Amino acid sequence: MADRLTGNRILILETREEAQFSRLLAEQGADVLQCPMFTIEDAPDPAPVEAWIRRAIAQPFDDLVLMTGEGLRRLMTVVRRIGVEAEFVAALGKARKFTRGPKPGRALRELGLESQATTEKPTSEGVAELLGRYDLKGHRLGLQLYPDKDHSALIGAITAGGAAVDPVLPYVYDAKAADSNILTAIDEMIAGHVDAIALTSSGQPRRLFDVAKAHGVEDRLRQGLARTQIASVGPVVTDELAAHGLSPSITPVGEAYFMKPLISAMATALGVKAQRTAPH
Numbered sequence: 001m002a003d004r005l006t007g008n009r010i011l012i013l014e015t016r017e018e019a020q021f022s023r024l025l026a027e028q029g030a031d032v033l034q035c036p037m038f039t040i041e042d043a044p045d046p047a048p049v050e051a052w053i054r055r056a057i058a059q060p061f062d063d064l065v066l067m068t069g070e071g072l073r074r075l076m077t078v079v080r081r082i083g084v085e086a087e088f089v090a091a092l093g094k095a096r097k098f099t100r101g102p103k104p105g106r107a108l109r110e111l112g113l114e115s116q117a118t119t120e121k122p123t124s125e126g127v128a129e130l131l132g133r134y135d136l137k138g139h140r141l142g143l144q145l146y147p148d149k150d151h152s153a154l155i156g157a158i159t160a161g162g163a164a165v166d167p168v169l170p171y172v173y174d175a176k177a178a179d180s181n182i183l184t185a186i187d188e189m190i191a192g193h194v195d196a197i198a199l200t201s202s203g204q205p206r207r208l209f210d211v212a213k214a215h216g217v218e219d220r221l222r223q224g225l226a227r228t229q230i231a232s233v234g235p236v237v238t239d240e241l242a243a244h245g246l247s248p249s250i251t252p253v254g255e256a257y258f259m260k261p262l263i264s265a266m267a268t269a270l271g272v273k274a275q276r277t278a279p280h
Contacts, residue, residue, distance in 0.1 A: 003028060003029035003272065004028045004029065004267035004271070004272060005025065005028040005029045005030035005263075005266065005267050005270060005272070006028075006029030006030075006272045006273070007029070007031075007272060007273035008029075008030050008031065008195040008196065008266075008270045008272075008273060009030070009031040009032075009033055009193060009194050009195050010025050010030045010031070010032055010033065010194075010195065010196050010197075010198055010266065011033045011035060011185055011188070011189070011194045011196070011197040011198065011228070012025070012032060012033070012034055012035065012197075012198050012200075013035050013036075013037050013185075013197070013198075013199065013200075013204045013207075013208070014037075014200055014201075014204075020259070021198070021200070021259055022034060024259055024260065024263055025198075025263060028263060028267055029272070033185070033188060033193075033194060035178075035181045035182060035184070035185040036178050036181055037178050037181070037182065037203075037204060037207050038173040038174055038178050038207070039173070039174045039178065040070065040171055040172075040173060040174075041171060041172050041173075041174050042074060042077070042078075042170070042171055042172075043074075043169060043170055043171060043172060044172065046078060048168070048169075049075070049078050049168055049169075049170050050078060050082060052142070052166065052168040053075065053078060053079055053082070053084065053088055054084075055166065056088065056091050056092070056142055057084060057087045057088055057091045059140070060091040060092075060094040060095055061091075061094075061095040061139075061140050061141060061142040061166070062095060062096065062139035062140050062141065062163075063095055063096045063097075063098065063134075063136065063139050063140075063141040063142070063163065064092060064095040064096070064097045064098070064141070064142045064143075064144075065097075065098045065099075065100070065127060065131070065141065065142070065143045065144065065158075066097065066098070066099050066100065066104035066107070066108065066115075066144050067100045067104065067124075067127070067143075067144055067145060067146050068100070068103060068104055068144070068146045069103035069104045069105075069106055069107035070103075070107075070146070070171060071104070071144040071145070071146055071170050071171065072104055072107040072108065072111075072144065073107055073110075074170040074171045075144065075168070075170045076088075076111070078170065089111050089112070089113070092108075092111070092113055093113055095142065096116050096134075097113065097114070097115045097116050097117075098115065098116065098117050098118070098119075098127065098130060098131065099115040099117075099118045099119070100118075100119050100122050100123070100124075100126065100127050101118065101119060101122025101258070102118065102122075102258070103122075104144075105118055117130055117134075118130075121234075122234075122258075123234075123236050124149070124151065124153065124154045125153075127154060128153070128154050128157040128158070131157070131158060131161060132157070132161065134161075135162075136158065136161040136162050136163035137161070137162030137163070138162060138163075139162070139163040139164070140163070140164050140166060141158055141163040141164065141165050141166065142166050142167075142168070143155070143158070143165050143166065143167040143168070144167075144168055144170065145167050145168065145169045146169070146171075147169065147171065147172050147173045148173055148203050149203075151167070155167065179211050179214075179215070182207070182208060182211045182212075183211070183215060183217065186208075186212065186217060186220055186221050186224050187220075187224075188224075189221075189223075189224025189225065189227060189228045190220055190223055190224045190227070192227055194224075194227075194228050195228070195229060195270055195273075196228060196229040196230070196231050196250065196266055196269075196270060197225070197228050197229070197230055197231065198231045198233075198262060198266065199230065199231065199232050199233065199237045199241070199248070200233045200237070200259065200262070201233075201236075201237065202236045202237050202239070202240040204237070205237065205240050205241050205244060205246070206240055208221060209221065209244055225246060229249045229250055229269065229270065230246065230247075230248045230249055230250065231248060231249075231250035231251070231262060231265065231266050231269075232248035232250070232251050233251075233252065233258070233259070233262045234251070234252070238251065249269065250262075250265050250266055250269045250270075251265060252264070252265045253265065
Protein backbone atom coordinates (compact mmCIF):
# COMPACT_ATOMS: atom_id res chain seq x y z
CA MET A 1 0.00 0.00 0.00
CA ALA A 2 3.02 2.28 -0.29
CA ASP A 3 3.06 5.25 -2.69
CA ARG A 4 -0.68 5.93 -2.25
CA LEU A 5 0.02 9.67 -2.15
CA THR A 6 2.49 9.86 -5.02
CA GLY A 7 2.27 13.18 -6.83
CA ASN A 8 0.49 14.95 -3.95
CA ARG A 9 2.07 17.82 -2.06
CA ILE A 10 1.04 17.87 1.60
CA LEU A 11 1.57 20.86 3.87
CA ILE A 12 2.23 19.94 7.51
CA LEU A 13 2.42 22.38 10.39
CA GLU A 14 3.56 20.07 13.14
CA THR A 15 6.69 20.68 15.18
CA ARG A 16 6.84 18.17 18.05
CA GLU A 17 6.25 15.17 15.79
CA GLU A 18 7.12 16.81 12.48
CA ALA A 19 9.91 14.37 11.56
CA GLN A 20 7.75 11.31 12.18
CA PHE A 21 4.73 12.73 10.35
CA SER A 22 6.89 13.77 7.41
CA ARG A 23 8.45 10.31 7.23
CA LEU A 24 5.07 8.56 7.29
CA LEU A 25 3.76 10.78 4.50
CA ALA A 26 6.93 10.35 2.44
CA GLU A 27 6.58 6.55 2.77
CA GLN A 28 3.25 6.94 0.96
CA GLY A 29 4.94 8.89 -1.82
CA ALA A 30 3.87 12.38 -0.78
CA ASP A 31 5.95 15.49 -1.41
CA VAL A 32 5.96 17.04 2.06
CA LEU A 33 6.10 20.80 2.60
CA GLN A 34 7.11 21.38 6.22
CA CYS A 35 6.06 24.56 7.99
CA PRO A 36 7.24 24.66 11.63
CA MET A 37 4.79 26.89 13.49
CA PHE A 38 6.87 27.48 16.60
CA THR A 39 10.03 26.42 18.31
CA ILE A 40 9.97 24.61 21.62
CA GLU A 41 11.99 26.05 24.47
CA ASP A 42 12.58 24.99 28.06
CA ALA A 43 10.53 26.85 30.66
CA PRO A 44 12.22 30.27 31.01
CA ASP A 45 12.25 29.93 34.81
CA PRO A 46 13.57 26.47 35.73
CA ALA A 47 12.96 26.90 39.47
CA PRO A 48 9.27 25.77 39.51
CA VAL A 49 10.13 22.75 37.36
CA GLU A 50 13.03 21.76 39.61
CA ALA A 51 10.83 22.22 42.71
CA TRP A 52 8.12 19.97 41.18
CA ILE A 53 10.71 17.28 40.46
CA ARG A 54 12.03 17.41 44.01
CA ARG A 55 8.48 17.19 45.43
CA ALA A 56 7.84 14.14 43.24
CA ILE A 57 10.97 12.48 44.64
CA ALA A 58 10.42 13.44 48.28
CA GLN A 59 6.79 12.27 48.24
CA PRO A 60 5.96 10.21 45.14
CA PHE A 61 2.62 11.01 43.55
CA ASP A 62 -0.26 8.57 43.86
CA ASP A 63 -1.18 9.36 40.27
CA LEU A 64 0.68 10.98 37.39
CA VAL A 65 -0.94 12.38 34.24
CA LEU A 66 1.36 12.97 31.26
CA MET A 67 -0.17 15.12 28.53
CA THR A 68 2.73 15.01 26.04
CA GLY A 69 5.83 12.98 25.32
CA GLU A 70 7.72 16.25 24.86
CA GLY A 71 6.82 17.22 28.42
CA LEU A 72 8.29 14.10 29.99
CA ARG A 73 11.44 14.36 27.87
CA ARG A 74 11.87 18.01 28.91
CA LEU A 75 11.41 17.02 32.54
CA MET A 76 14.09 14.36 32.14
CA THR A 77 16.49 16.96 30.74
CA VAL A 78 16.10 18.94 33.96
CA VAL A 79 16.25 15.77 36.08
CA ARG A 80 19.59 14.81 34.53
CA ARG A 81 20.96 18.32 34.86
CA ILE A 82 20.31 18.38 38.61
CA GLY A 83 21.57 14.81 39.03
CA VAL A 84 18.48 12.97 40.35
CA GLU A 85 17.59 10.62 37.49
CA ALA A 86 17.55 7.36 39.44
CA GLU A 87 15.48 8.88 42.26
CA PHE A 88 12.99 10.50 39.89
CA VAL A 89 12.45 7.40 37.74
CA ALA A 90 11.98 5.32 40.91
CA ALA A 91 9.39 7.83 42.15
CA LEU A 92 7.51 7.69 38.84
CA GLY A 93 7.48 3.93 39.08
CA LYS A 94 5.43 4.17 42.29
CA ALA A 95 2.69 6.31 40.72
CA ARG A 96 -0.33 5.12 38.78
CA LYS A 97 0.37 6.62 35.38
CA PHE A 98 -2.15 7.98 32.86
CA THR A 99 -1.21 9.18 29.38
CA ARG A 100 -3.00 11.35 26.81
CA GLY A 101 -2.64 9.27 23.67
CA PRO A 102 0.36 7.17 22.63
CA LYS A 103 3.15 9.78 22.58
CA PRO A 104 3.72 10.13 26.35
CA GLY A 105 3.46 6.36 26.60
CA ARG A 106 6.43 6.04 24.26
CA ALA A 107 8.38 8.54 26.37
CA LEU A 108 7.62 6.48 29.48
CA ARG A 109 8.88 3.31 27.83
CA GLU A 110 12.18 5.07 27.13
CA LEU A 111 12.57 5.10 30.94
CA GLY A 112 11.56 1.46 31.33
CA LEU A 113 8.11 2.43 32.65
CA GLU A 114 4.58 1.74 31.40
CA SER A 115 1.34 3.67 31.49
CA GLN A 116 -1.48 2.02 33.41
CA ALA A 117 -4.14 3.65 31.22
CA THR A 118 -4.19 5.66 27.99
CA THR A 119 -6.98 7.89 26.78
CA GLU A 120 -9.13 6.68 23.91
CA LYS A 121 -9.39 10.32 22.82
CA PRO A 122 -6.06 12.22 22.98
CA THR A 123 -7.66 15.41 24.32
CA SER A 124 -8.00 17.10 27.70
CA GLU A 125 -11.65 16.05 27.67
CA GLY A 126 -10.54 12.50 27.03
CA VAL A 127 -8.19 12.68 30.02
CA ALA A 128 -11.01 13.95 32.24
CA GLU A 129 -13.28 11.13 31.06
CA LEU A 130 -10.57 8.54 31.74
CA LEU A 131 -9.79 9.83 35.22
CA GLY A 132 -13.51 9.92 36.01
CA ARG A 133 -13.47 6.10 35.99
CA TYR A 134 -10.95 5.95 38.84
CA ASP A 135 -11.10 6.71 42.55
CA LEU A 136 -8.95 9.82 43.11
CA LYS A 137 -10.16 10.74 46.59
CA GLY A 138 -7.32 11.83 48.83
CA HIS A 139 -4.72 11.28 46.11
CA ARG A 140 -1.83 13.56 45.19
CA LEU A 141 -1.82 13.82 41.42
CA GLY A 142 1.07 15.16 39.36
CA LEU A 143 -0.10 16.80 36.14
CA GLN A 144 2.31 17.61 33.30
CA LEU A 145 0.82 20.42 31.22
CA TYR A 146 1.63 21.79 27.76
CA PRO A 147 1.62 25.40 26.51
CA ASP A 148 -1.07 27.46 24.76
CA LYS A 149 -3.95 25.60 26.36
CA ASP A 150 -6.39 26.55 29.11
CA HIS A 151 -6.20 23.57 31.46
CA SER A 152 -8.59 24.96 34.08
CA ALA A 153 -11.46 22.62 33.09
CA LEU A 154 -9.25 19.54 33.41
CA ILE A 155 -7.78 20.66 36.73
CA GLY A 156 -11.30 21.41 37.97
CA ALA A 157 -12.51 17.94 36.98
CA ILE A 158 -9.59 16.27 38.78
CA THR A 159 -10.11 18.40 41.88
CA ALA A 160 -13.83 17.55 41.83
CA GLY A 161 -12.80 13.90 41.91
CA GLY A 162 -11.11 14.51 45.26
CA ALA A 163 -7.46 14.73 44.24
CA ALA A 164 -4.93 17.42 45.07
CA VAL A 165 -3.39 18.50 41.77
CA ASP A 166 0.28 19.47 41.46
CA PRO A 167 0.84 20.81 37.91
CA VAL A 168 4.08 21.46 36.05
CA LEU A 169 4.73 23.20 32.71
CA PRO A 170 8.20 22.13 31.56
CA TYR A 171 8.33 23.90 28.18
CA VAL A 172 7.01 26.87 26.23
CA TYR A 173 6.44 27.76 22.58
CA ASP A 174 8.28 30.56 20.78
CA ALA A 175 5.94 31.38 17.91
CA LYS A 176 7.38 34.63 16.54
CA ALA A 177 10.36 32.90 14.97
CA ALA A 178 8.07 30.93 12.64
CA ASP A 179 5.92 33.74 11.19
CA SER A 180 7.85 33.80 7.91
CA ASN A 181 7.30 30.04 7.49
CA ILE A 182 3.54 30.55 7.72
CA LEU A 183 3.50 33.44 5.26
CA THR A 184 5.45 31.31 2.77
CA ALA A 185 2.98 28.45 3.25
CA ILE A 186 0.08 30.81 2.51
CA ASP A 187 1.81 31.89 -0.73
CA GLU A 188 2.27 28.23 -1.72
CA MET A 189 -1.44 27.49 -1.19
CA ILE A 190 -2.44 30.62 -3.15
CA ALA A 191 -0.21 29.47 -6.03
CA GLY A 192 -1.93 26.07 -6.10
CA HIS A 193 1.24 24.23 -5.13
CA VAL A 194 -0.39 22.38 -2.18
CA ASP A 195 -2.92 19.55 -2.55
CA ALA A 196 -3.80 19.23 1.13
CA ILE A 197 -2.98 20.81 4.47
CA ALA A 198 -2.86 18.31 7.35
CA LEU A 199 -3.94 19.72 10.72
CA THR A 200 -3.15 17.67 13.82
CA SER A 201 -3.84 20.12 16.68
CA SER A 202 -6.34 22.90 17.33
CA GLY A 203 -3.50 25.36 17.84
CA GLN A 204 -2.50 25.07 14.18
CA PRO A 205 -5.53 26.72 12.50
CA ARG A 206 -5.63 29.24 15.34
CA ARG A 207 -2.00 30.13 14.74
CA LEU A 208 -2.50 30.35 10.96
CA PHE A 209 -5.23 32.93 11.41
CA ASP A 210 -3.38 34.83 14.16
CA VAL A 211 -0.34 35.28 11.91
CA ALA A 212 -2.43 36.09 8.84
CA LYS A 213 -4.33 38.79 10.75
CA ALA A 214 -1.14 40.22 12.24
CA HIS A 215 0.34 40.59 8.74
CA GLY A 216 -2.86 41.72 7.03
CA VAL A 217 -3.21 38.65 4.81
CA GLU A 218 -6.26 36.88 6.24
CA ASP A 219 -8.07 37.15 2.89
CA ARG A 220 -5.09 35.52 1.18
CA LEU A 221 -5.10 32.73 3.76
CA ARG A 222 -8.79 32.05 3.11
CA GLN A 223 -8.17 32.07 -0.65
CA GLY A 224 -5.32 29.61 -0.21
CA LEU A 225 -7.40 27.29 1.98
CA ALA A 226 -10.22 27.43 -0.56
CA ARG A 227 -7.79 26.00 -3.15
CA THR A 228 -6.47 23.34 -0.77
CA GLN A 229 -8.11 20.27 0.73
CA ILE A 230 -8.16 20.55 4.52
CA ALA A 231 -7.44 17.36 6.47
CA SER A 232 -8.37 17.33 10.18
CA VAL A 233 -7.11 14.68 12.58
CA GLY A 234 -10.22 14.86 14.78
CA PRO A 235 -13.11 16.80 16.34
CA VAL A 236 -11.03 19.23 18.40
CA VAL A 237 -9.31 20.49 15.24
CA THR A 238 -12.60 20.46 13.35
CA ASP A 239 -14.24 22.59 16.06
CA GLU A 240 -11.42 25.13 15.80
CA LEU A 241 -11.84 25.25 12.02
CA ALA A 242 -15.57 25.84 12.50
CA ALA A 243 -14.75 28.85 14.69
CA HIS A 244 -13.14 30.35 11.57
CA GLY A 245 -16.02 29.40 9.28
CA LEU A 246 -14.22 26.41 7.78
CA SER A 247 -14.77 22.67 7.65
CA PRO A 248 -12.39 19.86 6.67
CA SER A 249 -12.84 17.87 3.50
CA ILE A 250 -10.78 14.96 4.88
CA THR A 251 -11.15 13.28 8.30
CA PRO A 252 -10.18 9.82 9.60
CA VAL A 253 -12.81 7.09 9.67
CA GLY A 254 -14.36 6.43 13.08
CA GLU A 255 -12.69 7.76 16.20
CA ALA A 256 -9.06 7.07 15.32
CA TYR A 257 -7.56 10.50 15.96
CA PHE A 258 -3.94 9.74 15.09
CA MET A 259 -1.45 10.33 12.29
CA LYS A 260 -1.76 6.99 10.47
CA PRO A 261 -5.57 7.04 10.15
CA LEU A 262 -5.31 10.66 8.96
CA ILE A 263 -2.77 9.65 6.33
CA SER A 264 -5.00 6.78 5.22
CA ALA A 265 -7.93 9.19 4.88
CA MET A 266 -5.79 11.54 2.78
CA ALA A 267 -4.66 8.65 0.58
CA THR A 268 -8.29 7.66 0.01
CA ALA A 269 -9.38 11.23 -0.76
CA LEU A 270 -6.41 12.27 -2.87
CA GLY A 271 -5.07 9.08 -4.40
CA VAL A 272 -2.05 8.76 -6.66
CA LYS A 273 -1.81 11.57 -9.21
CA ALA A 274 0.60 12.60 -11.93
CA GLN A 275 3.85 14.04 -10.68
CA ARG A 276 3.89 17.82 -10.44
CA THR A 277 5.72 19.86 -13.00
CA ALA A 278 4.96 23.28 -11.47
CA PRO A 279 7.90 24.88 -9.65
CA HIS A 280 7.89 24.71 -5.88
